[in-house]
Amino acid sequence: MRGERRIRVEQEIGSRLEDMNWDSIQKLVKNGIAEAVDIDFKRDPYGGADSDKKELAKDIAAFANTNGGLLLIGIDETGGAATGIESFTNTDETVNKVRQVVASLVAPLPQFETKTIPDPDDESSGVVAIIVQKSAYAPHAVCYNDTLRYPQRHGATTFYLSEAQVAARYKERLSLAEDRQLLASNRMEDLLETLDGSEPWLVMTLVPDVPGTLTINRKNFEAFQSRYMNKFADTPWRGSVSYNQFRTGHRRFRATGQGNDSSVISGGLAKWCALELHSDGSAAFATRVADLNRRSVPGSRPDHVISDEWVASGALVGLFQMGTHCWETGSAGYATLRATLWPVDDDHPTSLGYSRGPFGSDSIGHQIAKVPIASVSTPVGDLAEYSPDLVATAAALVADLAQSFGLAEVGQFSADGQIRINYWRRQVHTMIQNWATEHGIDVTEDTFSGV
Numbered sequence: 001m002r003g004e005r006r007i008r009v010e011q012e013i014g015s016r017l018e019d020m021n022w023d024s025i026q027k028l029v030k031n032g033i034a035e036a037v038d039i040d041f042k043r044d045p046y047g048g049a050d051s052d053k054k055e056l057a058k059d060i061a062a063f064a065n066t067n068g069g070l071l072l073i074g075i076d077e078t079g080g081a082a083t084g085i086e087s088f089t090n091t092d093e094t095v096n097k098v099r100q101v102v103a104s105l106v107a108p109l110p111q112f113e114t115k116t117i118p119d120p121d122d123e124s125s126g127v128v129a130i131i132v133q134k135s136a137y138a139p140h141a142v143c144y145n146d147t148l149r150y151p152q153r154h155g156a157t158t159f160y161l162s163e164a165q166v167a168a169r170y171k172e173r174l175s176l177a178e179d180r181q182l183l184a185s186n187r188m189e190d191l192l193e194t195l196d197g198s199e200p201w202l203v204m205t206l207v208p209d210v211p212g213t214l215t216i217n218r219k220n221f222e223a224f225q226s227r228y229m230n231k232f233a234d235t236p237w238r239g240s241v242s243y244n245q246f247r248t249g250h251r252r253f254r255a256t257g258q259g260n261d262s263s264v265i266s267g268g269l270a271k272w273c274a275l276e277l278h279s280d281g282s283a284a285f286a287t288r289v290a291d292l293n294r295r296s297v298p299g300s301r302p303d304h305v306i307s308d309e310w311v312a313s314g315a316l317v318g319l320f321q322m323g324t325h326c327w328e329t330g331s332a333g334y335a336t337l338r339a340t341l342w343p344v345d346d347d348h349p350t351s352l353g354y355s356r357g358p359f360g361s362d363s364i365g366h367q368i369a370k371v372p373i374a375s376v377s378t379p380v381g382d383l384a385e386y387s388p389d390l391v392a393t394a395a396a397l398v399a400d401l402a403q404s405f406g407l408a409e410v411g412q413f414s415a416d417g418q419i420r421i422n423y424w425r426r427q428v429h430t431m432i433q434n435w436a437t438e439h440g441i442d443v444t445e446d447t448f449s450g451v
Contacts, residue, residue: 009038009070017070017131018113022120025127028075028082035080035156038069043076043086045094045128046101054144056098057105060132061140062151062158064110065169068134068332069153074127080156087125091116094128105143110135111333111379133332136176136209139169180207181375183282184338191276191284196269197343199294200304200350202314203286204340204397206322208380209333212281214325216251224253224277233257233273233287233321235313236435237428241273241287251279275321281331283322287314289341292353305353305363306341309424311401312412315339315394316386323383323390331380339374339397352405356425365405374400386439388417411447418442 010016012033013024035041040063046056063069073094076084088094095114103109111133118126139161141148150161150169161169187205195201214220225246233241243257254277256270276284290307319337326335344350351367376396382389395413402410409415411423419436421429421443436443 012039013070017129018115020115020117020129022117025072025075025085025117028072029085032081032083034082035077037153037155038063038067040069040071040156041075041077041082042071042073045073045088045090046097048097053101053105054142056101057142058149058151058158060098060102060110060112060130061106061142062153063132064106064112064135064140065138065151065161066134066153069132071130071132072127073130085119085127087119087122087127089125091118091126091128098128098130106140107143107148108137108140110137110140111381134210136180136333137173139166139173176209180209180336181338183207184336184375187276187278187282187284188338188340191274191286192342194270194274195286195342196271199271200289200291200306200344200348201286201342202289202311202318202339203284203342204315204318204322205282205284205338206319206326206383207282207336208326208331209335210331212326212329212331214253214277214279214281214329216248216253216279221246221248221253224255228255228275232317233275233285233314234310234317237424237431238310238313243273243275249276253277277322277325281326281329283325285318285322287318289314292355303367304344304348304350306350308352308354308364308398308402308410309356309412311341311352312394312398312410312423315398316391316413319383319390319394319397320386323380324385326380327384333380334377335380335383337374337376337378337393337397339401340371341401342371344371345369352402352407352410354423356423364410365402365407368404370404372401372404374398374404376400386441388441390417391419391441392417414444414446418444418446420444420446422447 014027015024046052059071074086074088075082076086098114113131115129116126139150141150150166151158152161184205184207228243230242232239241257243255245256247254255275257273272288274286289310292305292307346369349367349369351363352365353363374397378393382393391413395415399409411420422445424432433443
């Protein structure tokens with residue numbers, strides 16, 4: 001649950017939802033905070049009967065179908081206002097039950113987090129918080145026997161949508177999905193216009209389901225500049241491109257940077273890397289990728305052989321930098337991700353390749369003369385830090401690009417979020433292993449035929 005509605009709940013409890021502790025719960029009770037459209041209390045854990053499971057599924061789905069919300073289990077109330085803490089044991093069992101019930105009875109599965117808040121006087125007991133995000137994939141249905149019912153919050157109560165209301169919500173969902181794809185495409189077109197197309201680029205955009213908020217002002221611009229000054233636009237084992245030029249655009253901050261030749265722009269166009277962070281939580285990222293033809297053959301050749309390692313490395317960093325912005329601005333739901341390699345046309349036919357062996361570079365897949373477009377969707381929270389989830393997202397996005405070249409996938413990442421070390425140059429293996437260990441990411445020596 002993000003945005004203005006979340007801010008109101010956090011003001012009520014005196015902390016961010018992720019940081020709630022026993023003091024937050026005591027303050028909530030002391031102030032007699034009342035149930036509302038985004039706060040609900042349960043004195044006792046949900047039972048094991050079918051009716052109890054459906055009640056739990058209804059409460060979660062109703063929040064997701066409205067504005068998101070905070071459900072606290074272990075809070076007594078009178079007339080809807082919190083009056084006491086009724087901590088209970090087996091909180092882990094309750095958390096597991098919540099996850100199982102929602103997964104089995106609510107469709108599509110909404111995004112929510114569970115948090116156990118232990119009682120400092122008896123840490124074997126506590127309160128369970130369920131944080132439900134407002135969903136762009138509403139309406140979420142609850143399975144009642146052979147029927148589907150669609151709950152929604154109204155004040156502190158819940159009602160069920162009529163057939164006409166359900167139809168309108170589905171129409172809204174489809175419209176929003178089309179809008180997100182269009183916005184991701186427009187963000188990409190905007191960024192392409194600012195890039196020097198004499199060399200190939202990896203270009204990516206991110207648009208969240210639920211927009212966030214970034215105020216464009218001097219204070220935030222200075223924070224943006226301080227954060228990204230001389231920060232790499234690629235992984236530590238490449239580390240050749242960094243940001244060092246910053247400016248404000250219309251509802252966005254923009255950074256560009258230099259490579260080994262110390263140049264930043266060419267004729268007013270970015271030459272090495274670019275990052276745009278928009279006020280609505282969306283973002284765009286671009287980084288130059290190595291053309292192996294330029295390395296192996298003197299002079300200029302019109303066809304590109306793009307390094308698969310550079311594409312994988314750029315995807316990893318771009319997802320993290322865009323995803324961090326998206327998360328920190330309060331965006332929520334899923335992120336629509338779009339990626340391309342550019343320029344690719346009749347004048348710039350392009351293939352993928354690698355240079356890991358002792359005998360120069362090799363091409364893989366077939367050559368294309370049309371810009372490839374990759375698109376995937378992933379939870380916003382999966383992109384807020386380097387993790388197996390982020391690596392898995394990078395794997396999916398790069399694989400979607402590779403399929404335009406007739407390849408099922410490229411080797412650097414696995415679909416379950418591992419790094420395949422044998423698909424990186426041997427000179428960087430130690431750096432990759434150290435980085436992966438730091439971020440809790442597994443490294444495997446698995447290989448597959450064809451790459």
